[in-house]
Amino acid sequence: SSQMSTASGCGCGLVWPVVTGVVALLIYFIITKGVKRVILAIGQGFKFAMRTYMKLRGISPADVSERRVVSGEAWDEFCDTLKVAGASIIGPGAPRDAFNQAEGYRYLTRLLRGALENNLEAKDPLNPQFVTIADGLKQAPVKLGSDNPDNLYQNCTIDGRYNYRIWGTVGEAVVTGFGTQAGAYGKDGGLKTVDYKNVDQLTIKPDGSFEIFVGPSPPEKLPSDANYMKTLPEPNEGLIILRETFGNRLTDKPANVNIQCLEANAGPQPLTCAKVDDALASTGLFVAGASMMFSRWAHNFQKHTNQLPLFDQELSNSVGGDPNIRYYHSHWGFSNEEAFVITTPQTPCQFWNFQLNNHWMESLDYKHNSVHVNKVTAVYRQKTGHIAIVVSATKPENLPDDVNWLSTDGHTSGTMCFRWICPEVEDAKVFAPQTNVMPIDQVTQFLSENN
Numbered sequence: 001s002s003q004m005s006t007a008s009g010c011g012c013g014l015v016w017p018v019v020t021g022v023v024a025l026l027i028y029f030i031i032t033k034g035v036k037r038v039i040l041a042i043g044q045g046f047k048f049a050m051r052t053y054m055k056l057r058g059i060s061p062a063d064v065s066e067r068r069v070v071s072g073e074a075w076d077e078f079c080d081t082l083k084v085a086g087a088s089i090i091g092p093g094a095p096r097d098a099f100n101q102a103e104g105y106r107y108l109t110r111l112l113r114g115a116l117e118n119n120l121e122a123k124d125p126l127n128p129q130f131v132t133i134a135d136g137l138k139q140a141p142v143k144l145g146s147d148n149p150d151n152l153y154q155n156c157t158i159d160g161r162y163n164y165r166i167w168g169t170v171g172e173a174v175v176t177g178f179g180t181q182a183g184a185y186g187k188d189g190g191l192k193t194v195d196y197k198n199v200d201q202l203t204i205k206p207d208g209s210f211e212i213f214v215g216p217s218p219p220e221k222l223p224s225d226a227n228y229m230k231t232l233p234e235p236n237e238g239l240i241i242l243r244e245t246f247g248n249r250l251t252d253k254p255a256n257v258n259i260q261c262l263e264a265n266a267g268p269q270p271l272t273c274a275k276v277d278d279a280l281a282s283t284g285l286f287v288a289g290a291s292m293m294f295s296r297w298a299h300n301f302q303k304h305t306n307q308l309p310l311f312d313q314e315l316s317n318s319v320g321g322d323p324n325i326r327y328y329h330s331h332w333g334f335s336n337e338e339a340f341v342i343t344t345p346q347t348p349c350q351f352w353n354f355q356l357n358n359h360w361m362e363s364l365d366y367k368h369n370s371v372h373v374n375k376v377t378a379v380y381r382q383k384t385g386h387i388a389i390v391v392s393a394t395k396p397e398n399l400p401d402d403v404n405w406l407s408t409d410g411h412t413s414g415t416m417c418f419r420w421i422c423p424e425v426e427d428a429k430v431f432a433p434q435t436n437v438m439p440i441d442q443v444t445q446f447l448s449e450n451n
Helices: 002-033 035-057 061-071 073-089 098-121 273-304 313-318 440-449
Strands: 151-159 164-169 175-182 192-198 209-215 227-230 237-245 256-261 325-333 338-344 349-356 372-374 387-392 404-407 413-423 434-439
Touching: 061 073, 061 273, 073 098, 073 273, 098 273, 151 256, 175 227, 192 227, 192 313, 273 325, 273 413, 313 325, 338 440, 349 387, 372 404, 387 440, 434 440
Parallel strands: 209 227, 387 404
Antiparallel strands: 151 237, 164 209, 164 256, 175 192, 175 237, 325 413, 338 387, 338 434, 349 372, 349 413
16 A cells, blocks of 8 residues: 555656646747647647557558548538638627628638639649639639739649649730749648749740749759749648739730649549548638638738738738738728728839728629729829729719729728739838728819829
């Protein structure tokens, strides 16, 4: 009995210092590294431990996926994650009226539809293909993250350990850019931009054709007229994104782009439980993660409603934003008897645009309404060449011909974004758009006095 008591006492004496040390170490890492990094590190450690455990037990990941799919566990977890995603529609700062709530739940279904297409139907790193996720011109549009109405977004899933060849011909876009990203929403890497190149940074042949090799390191014998873009082997899951910015998306011709994995030695393989399991998990994480992230952004934008401050470039890059764009994200809100006026000199740049979004950071219906304007479609003040944009429910009477008018498309609040794309001056010389809210019947006088 005394021996047992002594052993027990020694056990407690050893356990509590260990527990205290682990807790102290966890707090230290949370403070120094941040909650997100600590959670990711814990997740990585758990996955490593589980892989080791399964290996010792002779269980493969494919066996686990087969059990999860056949038992319905994968589907149940997928549905549970979608249910959690609904929290973003009733989170802090979210409008609770019927109209905005209806748009919010429609937004979740759009994310779900786009994510399933990308994660299940078109996710094969050995047989990659470019697909769209955000496109407001499709019969069944998908929109997210202040999607640019002037952009055609395409992406394909890759494995950062493999090598790829992209080839094709450039189109009629004003700006065309290729980017490589590491990770995925809710997973390691978080879609961090690894490499990004606009067409003017690439070698393009006289006939408009191009060739890009993509991989963790350049090919040993890279052709002199070819290009190279870097990927990260860890995390191995990643994306290649193609952004094309058009002066007029309805008439301008897009690029013709093809891609192949140089390690692939076979065509598409039969569907497996592992692929379904991963697709359901990735889709659920995307719908929940993307909606909650942009809901949090929209809430934060309300701190500077009806203003257009410069957005954090580092944060933008960390979630896959174009590093060559200076973004001005914010929130707008005013009555139908008021107007929102934006004025700014032109910053020398390849392109600029301004767009209106709903609260959920979906671009408004640019297919049927005038809710955005860009460098090509805009008119400019006759005396100064400056940009003037008026946003209101109805067009002000006697609005000058050198002023751009945008409709609120039935909304009284939402988010918005102004972009200087590929500015040709240093950041200190980039103009910040100025804003004013006023009664709609005072707009014409204000603009005549501030030409």
